[in-house]
Each structure stands twice: as structure tokens, then as C-alpha cells.
Amino acid sequence: MHPDKTPAADARTTRGHRTATRRRLLAAALVIPLALGAAACGGDDSGDDGKTELSIFWWGAEGRAALTEKALELYTQRHPDVTFKKTWQANQGYFDKLATLTAGGNAPDIFQIDDNYIAEYAGRNVTLDLTPYSGDGKLDLTKFPPGLRDYGVVDGKLAGVAFGENTQGLVFNKTLLDKFELPAPTTGMSWEEHIAWAENVSKVAKVPGTQDASAIYQALWVWLRQQGKDLYKDKELGFTEQDITAWFDLWKGARDRGATPTPDVIHEGNATDISKQLVVTGKAATSWVWANQMPELKKNTADELGVVAYPGDPKSLWPRASMYFSVFRGTKHKDQAVDVLNFLANDPEAGKILGTDRGLPSNLDVRKLVADTVTDPNMKQTIAVQNDLGKNFGPSPAVPLKGHSKVRSELIRIAEEVQYGRQTPAQGAAAFVAAAKTAIGQG
Template identity: 75%
Template structure:
């Protein structure tokens, strides 16, 4: 999810969705960070001597996050609980909705006024960690001051960049294939299941198309989540070290798989597929009635349900579910130059592990990372769509594989280039091999 352009506590409610980000502005800001960091770290370079020796000394921490009014209210309540238990610690809170958040974060960091604590996601964690903007939290984890022992292992590890723990996961999510249960039941068709192969999915989707006249599945060839899971099922990955983890031949096979599905009528036509490639949850084909499935994040089930009267179900992506992992829906990181690093880390530890704080925060940022807290929160959930999302996530927890490395710098560009290349293949502007070659070339430039 990405944030919006206007900071303030009176920001109107906006759903936190991923939106395209003007990468050149981020890079300009981060380039300035490289110059500003030596100044920002001047006092902190002596090894944290700015930490107060008196544990009761007044401390004000600045904290910055994105989200709508509902998230702001919950976050402020949880922070107030921390202050209640630690009266000497108060917070300077700034939040904004969605678009433009990383523009603002880069500006604050480069301008010498970085927040002590800030929310971040896997699109940009490597960007900030590689410039030493984020504090390495691994020593705190190893000493027990930051407790991740109740997290799924692949979840906390998905915050490690170059051996350093750059952020703490503040919610778990994973890939989910959402399907229209009402449509299938009305036509006496079987539901998809976790563990079915990609070929089985396409055959199933073809039968749905023939029986219902509704295309059985969206074409996910432009969806980086689906491509990433498929790669891991082939023993590859999206990234390997500082390089791409796949070849043009891999991409060609992926594009050809879905060309075959389109040729069989298992998917919609390219113009409708294009609609499904939009990030807007209200335009997903499973809720617009233009396909029986959509490939999304599992925790988007409640938002999808708001946009259809039909009953929805969710399963893992096709293929071996061990290729999926406990993905951090977002993180909190600490600024490396913070004068109150220890207190900032303690706040993160509290928000992630305290049962009362967990009940306050609920599932707004995804399923709680701490499994004990998650169980308590899940028991209080009444929304059927969220219950379904939690059920599939819990089912997959035991099957999750090792987490991949956090995406490289340029990941957002890689995602947009996949959409461009896949649509060139979908519309027949290029062959699968031509589109794949162009995609790989663009990706190499993006991560260089």
C-alpha cells in the first residue's frame, strides 16, 4: 500500500491501496538523503550517546504512517496505550492517506527531519535500507529487546536486507485466488482448490466459461504476484542477490501458458483483461462479473465483498502452496539517526506483541504478526469475508516456504514493466518471446 499526498490528522478516509509511484521523485529524494545522512547522523555517530540515561526522562518520538482515518484512530489509540504505560514517552504523530507518502518520507529524510518511526512496505524497504536510513534491528532481536519469537519465521525474515533487519512486519498477508462461489453453485460446478496445478486451473476455467458464459479466470500474466509464485514453483525467484532470478525463457513460458488459456476461452478478451490489471479493487473481474476468479492479496477479501452481492471464496494460488510465504503487508522501521533508538524499538515491540495493543489495531494492517495476538484478534472478527481470509491464511501458515529476499530497488518499475509486456502479448502486439525479451531488458535497467 502506498500513501497520499496531504499529511494531517484531518485527512479524509481513503482506502490504503497500491498506486503507481513517481520513481524519479523518490530517487531524487533519496539522492539527497545520501548527502544529508552524514549531517543527520552527526550526533548519533558516537554510538547512541543521545539516549537518555534517566529512564524516566521525557521522550517525544515522531511517527509517520499512511492510511485512512480508521487506521489513524486505531494507531493513535494504541500509541496512547503505550504512553499510559510509559508516561514519559509521547508521540508527534503524522499520517496521510495513500498517494504521495514516499515523496513526503524522502523529503523529510533528505531535509534532516526524518521521523523516528515510519511505516514502509516491501517496494521501498531495500531503497531505504541500502542507504543506511533504517536502523539494523537484528541486535535488538538477538538480545530479546525485540521479540519476534511468536512470528512465523518467514514473516520476520522478510524484513531482512543484506543481513540486517530493516523493518518489523506489522501484518501478514499472502497471495489469494478469490472466486465466485455463487456462480459456481448456481451452475453445479466444482470450486477451485488449494494445490491444483496451473494446467488444472486452466482446464477448470475453460469448463466454467463453457457452462456459464462467464470466463473462468482472469489472465494473471501481468500480475507480478502470480508470476513470482509460479517462478518459485519452478525453483527460480523474482530476484537472486543483486540480479534478476529469472530469464527471458522463463517469462516466455509464463506468457505462453496464458496465451494458451486465452486461445481456449478460459480467460476474458484482452480489453477485459486490461480492466483486471487495474489496482483498483472495485475493478477486479471477480466482482464486476467479468471472470469467475481474480488473483489478489488474501486480505482484500472484505473489500472485494463490498462490491458484489455474490458469495466469494478464496484459496491459495495454483501449484505448490509452499511457494507462497508469509508476506509482510507493511513494516515499521526506525530511523538510524534517531536520538531515541531504544525507546523507538520498544514501541515497535509493544505494538507488535502486547495483547491489548493487538486488539486495538485489529486486522487493519493485515493479520497480526504475533500468532498469539492473531488468535485473540481472529476470535473477535465477525465479518465473514475477513473470517475466510484468516482461515486460508491460517491453513497456509503450516505450508509456507522460506521467504524470498526483499525486492531490490526498482521493484515498482519491474511490476509496471510486467504489465506493459504482458499486455503487449495479450493484445498480440508482440509474441510471448518478444514481450519477454523486452521485459527482461527493462527489468535489468530498472534494478541497475
Template identity: 70%
Template sequence: MHPATATSVPDGRTYRTPLLRRRFLRGLLAAVVTLPLIGAAAACGDDDAASDGKVRLSIFWWGGEARAQLTKQALDLYTEKNPDVTFEKTWQANQGYFDKLATLTAGGNPPDIFQIDDNFLAEYAARNTTLDLKKYQDSGDLDTTKFPPSLLQYGVVDGKLAGLAAGENTQGLVYNKTLLDKNGLPEPTTGMSWEEHVAWAEQVSKKAGIPGTQDPSADYKAFWVWLRQQGKDLYSGNELGFTVEDVTKWFELWKGARDRGATPPPDVIHEGNATDITKQLVVTGKAATSWVWVNQMPELKKNTADELGVIAYPGDPSGQWARASMYWSIFRGSKHADVAADVINFLVNDPEAVKLLGTDRGLPSNLDLRRVISDDATDPAMKQSITVENELAEKFGESPQVPIKGHSKVKSELTKAAENAQYGRAAPAEAAAQFVEACKAAIVS
């Protein structure tokens, strides 16, 4: 075995760089063995890698310019430590990303490594597009010993590790602390019931003159947490984990909140249903709270001069879990899967790489390195989000199963049904029945 340079991590373990020569040989041998079986999928990587000992990996992700720069810096650092490995880096905005990924993986030029989220992980795993990473986990080449077990489990589909969490996230109720303090109103607290939250929001509306809370009846994150607190779930195996009656209760809860003036009117609720951070009502001044992800706090803070706070969603916080904000997956037909696995291991376990990437993709999956990032954080909003996530981690329940095929359609159908109820186009029970019918069609199509 060739010697490897060691980089210290907080608990004394080491991350080995540069890449060991035996991994190259193992990866190239695997390519020779599997090449006849994968046909067009062999477009991954460089065709001449076997002849000169160098590897060029393709990697594809979505995100903004800031994420692109951070990711490029981390990949350049990998090449600096492993000169025989270079990258073909491609990124784009979230809009249209999965359309392009579907085209690439169906044939032509699929990426060796790609970013994916829980909306599509099960679907891609079912297509046999993602490589099972468990063998790398078992060999130690993909070190997951410092991952929260529930976070790791949230990448398992049908017994296979289809994706490795690039970061951890959870649901967060963000509120305008400045507004509350100005009006002598109490801050909401983790553990308050849903009914208590609505009553609190009603008081905010009356005293501050701003609706107390965004109506989250169209927000699958909130609906999912609420279901788990009722002993249900979004999915159960390959079927829905809820009934029309469950959805009706959810819609009726928020109709009652709207009737009491605790939420904005439908047109404003519709604005807040956008995923754009700049349009969240807590920063546009149109509601005192918004229902987001905890790691979005720094971006929210950039859009308001007011001080913000963040807590868990209402109800028992064990309804929340360590969610993979997104994953790194390897294309099943990659000729250089061993090298690709080492790259992913580097991105989540190398101290320099993790520090470079920060919390852009959520809190670092490696708990030791998460503590380092937290200690070094200078952005108050980032430090706040890390603190809250770590506090909630002590209360998390077990991770649910990864969402099944059709999940993205389920999300959009919830928005449609909830807005029908919000605008009065349908009673809660009618909107709920329409939603469940559409969901059943989505998950079998």
C-alpha cells in the same frame, strides 16, 4: 530496576509497560554520542527531550481513514501506559507516500518510525536509512519469539533486520462461490496445477457466461509464485532470478488461456490490473476469480453481495511464503531509537494494541495473539481470511530474499510488457525480451 506493569499474553509471557527509565537514559546517551555524526538527521524527535525527560516521537504511515484511526488509537494507548512518550502522527494515502518519505529521510525532518513495504525496504536499507533492529531483538526489547521464523527473516537485508513485520500476508486466489453454485460448477482447490486452473476457468466461461479468471500475467505476485514453483525466483542476489525464456513461458501460458476464452478481453484485464479493491473483477462481476492478497478478503466482500471463497494460487502452495504485508522501521538517525523500538514492540506484542489494530496490516505477526484475534473475530470474511492464511502457513516454503532496489520499476515494467502481449502489440517472446531488458536497467540504475 523500576517495577513495570505487566500485561498478560496467552503463553504467560509479559509485555512491560510503562517504559523503563533506563531505556530513556540509554536512548538519550546514544543521542549525545551520535549527534555530531548524523547532521541534519538530528531533526527526529524533540530537541528538548533531554532536559525534561519527555520524548515526542514522529511516526509516518500510509493507509486510509480506517487505518489512521486504528493506529492513532493504538498510539494513544501507548501514551496512556507511558505518559512521558507522545507522538507526532502523520499519515496519507499510498499514492505519493514514498515520494514524501524519500524527501523526509534525505534531510530536513525524517520520522523516527515509518511504515515501509518490501518494494522499498532493501533500497532504504542500502541507503543506510533504516536502523538495524537486531540488537533489540537480541536483548529481548523487541520480542520476536512468537513470530514465524520465515516472516522475521523476510525483514533481513544484508544480514541486518531492517524492518519488523507489522503483519503477515500471502497471495490469495479469490473466487465467486455464489456464481459457481448457481451454475453447478466446482470450486477451485489449493494444489490444482496452472493448466488445471486454466481448464477450470474455461469451463466457468462456457457455462456461467462470465470469464473464469482474471489474466494475472501482469501481476508480479502470481509471476513470482509461478517462478518459485519452477525452481527459480524473482531475484538472486543483486540480479534477476529468471530468464527471457521463463517470462516467455509465463506469457504463453496466459495467451493460451485468453485464446480459449478462459479470461476476459484485454480492456477488461486492464481494469483488473488496478490495485483498487473496488475494481477487482471478482467484485465487479467481470470475472469469476481475482488474484489478490488474502487479507483483502474483508474489503472485497464489502463490494459484493455474493459469497466469496479464497485459496492459494495454483501449483505447489510451498511456492508461497509468510510475507510481511508491511514493516515498521526506525530511522537510523533517530535520537530516541530505544523508545521507538519499544513502541514497535508494543504495536506487535501488546494484546490490547494488537486487538485494536486487528488485521488491517495483515494477520498479527505474534502467533499467540493471532489466535486470540481469530477467536474474537466477528466479521465472517476476516475470520475466513485468517483461517485460510493459517492453513496455508503449514504449507509455506522458505521466504525469498527481500526484493532489491528497482523492484517497484520491475513491477510496473511487467504490467507494461504483459499488456503489450495481451493487446497483441508484441508476441510473448518479444514482450518477454523487452521486459527483461527493462528490468536489468531498473536494478542497476
């Protein structure tokens, strides 16, 4: 399959009929793992010739595909009896395809998944509980930071292995700032200081200083943690209407002061595609992304980019799993599939091949090896920045609840209503809280 030219590492939204279709398919997928429960509990089956073919499915661009295929080829070199049926595509439509495969009884043995759906798939018993494997050493997570080792646990079961550490990054156009002799944003800058800084950039450089972050869930999440709240708490929302009103008011003030672009341009920046981020299209001096997207952003501009933490106390940031690999609970080759995950996560040679494409390697020994050998200056910058930010990481939150993708898309939809002036911050806050409660099934 061929991917979109520049898919994002972390899509920001899944809208409309795609979400409805996916939920119907996931509902249908519920019966498949139950029917295959016996297979999941038995030993691995191989073909008559003693060989095993594992199917594996992931999203990403062509570069990720080439690296992943090379790492899998290395596994086959060491385990000649194991081969792979490899399938990949761009982020857009990936989860529709995964839901279709799962519902149709053709789930891949190994598949990539992210925060949006790991709780949903785990809750439907689609994912194999990897806890016993990590307990007996077949899946070695001892070199993972604690925040990443536990990220992927849903209702006490390890539903996926974190394949890359990531964190929030405020990316800025250093070339633009240097041209106008403007200071760069700094880690630890307050939200008000950031907006004042952006207002000045707008006046001096005639380029909006910052993308409006009111629709960006990870920015909201960081801000909430700085207020002593969270995006989720147990099985409920971790915030109130008053919190969201304050968040929307913050950004209305920024728009009124000219610190951000106009709503039509803000909407462009809310797009999934990395190539449409305002920091690389020249329509804003900063964009709110994930730090591991720096190399991909750099491909879309000749300007020099820098990255700092989101505003406020950097301890509100955490070591986030950029994505996971999970094993299908109904696979006939569960032990072999787990061994592949263990290899991809912990083998030094595999680590050097995969690099930081999915984020910083979760295994700290492999991460240091990659950092010492990488030659790409953008990748070096990403590693250095994330390691620096990691010195101040706070505790990781729980994996997002089932319905998280809908919460994200509703935030974009309603924040844009406020940005265009069709709703007040208070009206938007009421609408968003109601929509988010529905999305996660909160009464």
C-alpha cells in the same frame, strides 16, 4: 490527511514520473542519515519537560488510521511522557511523500514501508539497524514465525519489523459459481487445470473465468518458484527470457481459449484500487490478490467470496511480510521508537485493537488471541484461510532487491503489450528481462 476511498493493501504498480521523482528524492535522502549519524549513535533526547514526541507515518484507509491511533493512545496511557505526531495517507503518493520528508531532513521517527522500498531505504542508510535490539530483548521477535522474523533483513541488517503475515490468495466469486452449479477452484489445482476450469466458467456463466495474471508479479513469482527458479537470486534476476516466454505463452493460451477477459478489462484489473478488482466488479470470476485483502474486497460486493492458494504446489507460497515498520536512523529517540515497535507487535491489547488490518499478527500468541476474539466474519475467514495455507508454506525468499517497484511496473507495462497483441510472448519476455535488469542495476 485524507486517503483515497479504497486504497489497496498492496499496490501493484508505480509508474512513470512518480518513480523518477521518487528516485531523485531518494538520492537526495542519502546525505541526511549521514549528517545525522552522530544523533543516531547517541542516547535519546527528550524535551525540557521530560516528554518525548515521536512522529509516525503510515499509509492506509480511514479504518486503519482509527485502529492505529487507538493503539498509539494505549501506549501513551501506559507511557504518559510519550506522545505521537501521527500522519497518514492513502497508498498512492505515500512513498513520494516519505522520500520528500526524508530528503528534507524531516523523516518520521517511525514509518511504514513495504517490499518495494525496504532494500532501497536500507541500502541508503535511512533505516536503523534493529538487529542489536532484537539481540538484547528490547525488540522481542521470538514469537514470530522464522520466515517473518528474518523477513526484513537487508545485507545482514534488520531494516524493519514485519507487521503482519500475508500470502497470495486466489479469490473467487462463490455466489456466481453456485448460481450456475459450477465447482469452486481448489488448492493444488495445476495451472492448466485452473485455465481449463476458467474456460468452462466463461462458457457456462458468460463471465470470464479468471483475471489474466500475466502482469501480476506475485503470480509470476509463485510460478517461478514452482519451476525451481525465483524472482531474484542474490543480486540478480532469478529467471531467464525462456521462463518469461513460457509465462506469457501460458496466458496467451488462456486468452485465446476465452478463459480471461479482453485486454481492456484485464487492464482495469491491473489497477491498484481494490474496488476495481474484477472479482468484485463482476467482470471475472476470480482475482489474484493477497489473502489479507479479503475483508476489503468483501466491502465492494454483496456476493460471497472464497479464497484458495494460487495454482500449483502450495509449498511455493511463503509467509510474506505484508508490510513493515522501520525506525529512521537519524532519530533522536531510537530507543523509544523501538519500544513502540515492540509494543505494537507484541502487546496483546494492542494486537486486539489492530486486528488483521495489516495482515495476520506476526506474534503467534497475539494472532491466536485475535483469532479467538474477532467477530467480523470476513476477518475470521481470512485468518482461517491463511492459517490453513500456512501449513504448507515453503521457505521465504530474500527481501526483494532495490528496484523491485520498477520491476513490477515494467511487468505490467510489457505484459499489457503482449495482451494487446503488440508484442509476441517472446518479444515481451526479451523486453521485460532487459527492463528488469536495468531496474535492479544488473549489468
